Amino acid sequence: GAGVSQSPSNKVTEKGKDVELRCDPISGHTALYWYRQSLGQGLEFLIYFQGNSAPDKSGLPSDRFSAERTGGSVSTLTIQRTQQEDSAVYLCASSLVGGGSNQPQHFGDGTRLSIL
């Protein structure tokens, strides 16, 4: 079946612009995660959605970052007034169930964001 789908695959924008990144999880997966990965670095957790529950936003680095998940499926990560330090690969993952279950996460191909 289809995996996690992310768009766009690459995004180049000017400093100060807003960007929206989209994630379409695996069908039937209730948990959705956003991570950021800078070049040569590990995964940085950003936000976690579980079904219709309030998301865990503890990893968002500033109030310029926000995310929503409509209808328990597709998610959009929005970065306002982008800065050069926002340049990274933004990865989305989904799992059948989150929160303490034994379900692994499955990753999309990521969006490579470059801020000029």
Next chain:
Amino acid sequence: QKEVEQNSGPLSVPEGAIASLNCTYSDRGSQSFFWYRQYSGKSPELIMSIYSNGDKEDGRFTAQLNKASQYVSLLIRDSQPSDSATYLCAVTLPWNGGSQGNLIFGKGTKLSVKP
């Protein structure tokens, strides 16, 4: 602070050798353990999961878990140049209200298999 620790490497092994990748975790209540492979410029790919003490084999890969020592490892037999990648260890924390989805990733070990 719940942590998952891995040596960053790089770990260099000759082709055909056994590569041994190690991971320690801080929460004794952790129940599920995963290994992901990440090729340069690509996203992480799940390659192994293990839930019980002991060994679990899948082809050339063997995952080993020792909950008493809070240690999980991945062995790659007959290493090939195509195994060159960064290997991420991930550990599920006990239920704590759903923070981060309870899956914590290590920073990864970079493996280089030399022909």
